[in-house]
Amino acid sequence: MSKAIRIHANGGPEVLTYEDADPGQPGSGQILVRHTAIGLNFIDVYHRSGLYPPPGGFPLIPGSEAAGVVLEVGQDVDWLKPGDRIAYAVTTGAYAQERVIDASKVVKVPDGISDEQAAAMMLKGMTAEYLLRRTFKVKEGDTILFHAAAGGVGLILGQWAKHLGATVIGTASSADKIELAKAHGFDHVINYKEQDFVAGVAAITGGRKCDVVFDSVGNDTFPASLDCLKPLGMFVSFGQSSGPIPPFSMSLLAQKGSLFATRPTLFVYNAKREDLDASAAALFEVVLSGAVEIKINQRYALKDAGKAHQDLEGRRTTGTTVLVP
Numbered sequence: 001m002s003k004a005i006r007i008h009a010n011g012g013p014e015v016l017t018y019e020d021a022d023p024g025q026p027g028s029g030q031i032l033v034r035h036t037a038i039g040l041n042f043i044d045v046y047h048r049s050g051l052y053p054p055p056g057g058f059p060l061i062p063g064s065e066a067a068g069v070v071l072e073v074g075q076d077v078d079w080l081k082p083g084d085r086i087a088y089a090v091t092t093g094a095y096a097q098e099r100v101i102d103a104s105k106v107v108k109v110p111d112g113i114s115d116e117q118a119a120a121m122m123l124k125g126m127t128a129e130y131l132l133r134r135t136f137k138v139k140e141g142d143t144i145l146f147h148a149a150a151g152g153v154g155l156i157l158g159q160w161a162k163h164l165g166a167t168v169i170g171t172a173s174s175a176d177k178i179e180l181a182k183a184h185g186f187d188h189v190i191n192y193k194e195q196d197f198v199a200g201v202a203a204i205t206g207g208r209k210c211d212v213v214f215d216s217v218g219n220d221t222f223p224a225s226l227d228c229l230k231p232l233g234m235f236v237s238f239g240q241s242s243g244p245i246p247p248f249s250m251s252l253l254a255q256k257g258s259l260f261a262t263r264p265t266l267f268v269y270n271a272k273r274e275d276l277d278a279s280a281a282a283l284f285e286v287v288l289s290g291a292v293e294i295k296i297n298q299r300y301a302l303k304d305a306g307k308a309h310q311d312l313e314g315r316r317t318t319g320t321t322v323l324v325p
């Protein structure tokens with residue numbers, strides 16, 4: 001019997017249970033996939049803890065990112081066949097050896113990209129794509145601030161932003177993470193445990209500050225992130241690793257310099273098939289060209305997903321992490 005990690009109630013890493021799970025048969029427009037690698041993401045923690053309600057209720061198979069091989073295709077799927085290598089980013093269901101998924105959500109993985117790389121980069125890399133190319137169109141000469149620079153999204157986004165010609169400033173919590181981020185596109189990395197990052201950004205930019213701040217930390221970095229922006233700069237809140245930012249008055253944006261603020265999600269940006277295809281193609285292009293390197297820094301057996309969650313929440317991971325089914 002195929003195995004999966006299932007959650008029967010929200011809680012800590014201990015609620016991730018490894019059990020038999022029948023993937024079922026692919027219906028019209030669907031495919032049955034055998035996963036070869038599964039990506040670990042902070043969104044998995046939000047589904048486990050209950051910060052994000054379980055789509056479809058319990059039991060829930062978490063996991064938003066994976067790569068695998070097509071085993072069977074359902075009716076009306078004419079562009080995939082058994083044996084094809086695919087990868088995807090969706091909301092849940094990836095922590096499984098096998099799954100049924102809508103073919104409309106997957107893309108073929110090109111030669112030159114391994115299954116592990118694909119599993120590690122679809123959600124994080126397409127997030128970097130839309131943040132840098134669509135939420136705020138980063139161009140040569142822009143100065144950007146990105147928190148959690150040595151994280152999964154961070155190491156991809158840092159390289160891509162550098163490739164676009166930006167000056168890339170990051171924050172991280174240790175000397176090792178700073179070194180790693182600097183090897184992945186970041187020009188300057190502030191150790192926010194030792195230095196106030198607002199003062200750090202002011203010093204690095206000679207008081208000119210940033211065009212855009214990409215903030216996935218949330219509660220702990222708000223509202224200080226706003227003080228790192230130029231007048232008319234853009235605050236992009238795209239996650240809450242330290243907890244959600246508190247409600248705030250719109251007039252705060254006026255006081256801080258007529259700022260723009262947005263709270264984007266990948267699944268809205270890539271809801272249309274043409275946007276998913278363009279996003280994945282742009283990601284594959286920067287990886288295949290060598291502009292963005294995807295390295296797997298941690299691997300865990302799928303059954304040890306609880307340990308992987310502990311390490312991700314405990315800030316002990318860097319870059320991308322893969323669960324091996």
Ligand code: NDP
Nearest residue numbers: 041042148151152153172173216239240241242265266315
């Ligand atoms: P990361 O690998 O970046 O891990 C989170 C990092 O955040 C940690 O390593 C840590 O780095 C930092 N951090 C700061 N405060 C905390 C805290 N209280 N607890 C834990 N970590 C903290 O994770 P991902 O790459 O998977 O995701 C990064 C963020 O991007 C998440 O918030 C996620 O929700 C968001 N995201 C949003 C998407 C969207 O479309 N909106 C899509 C994909 C991801 P340090 O030690 O340096 O502080």
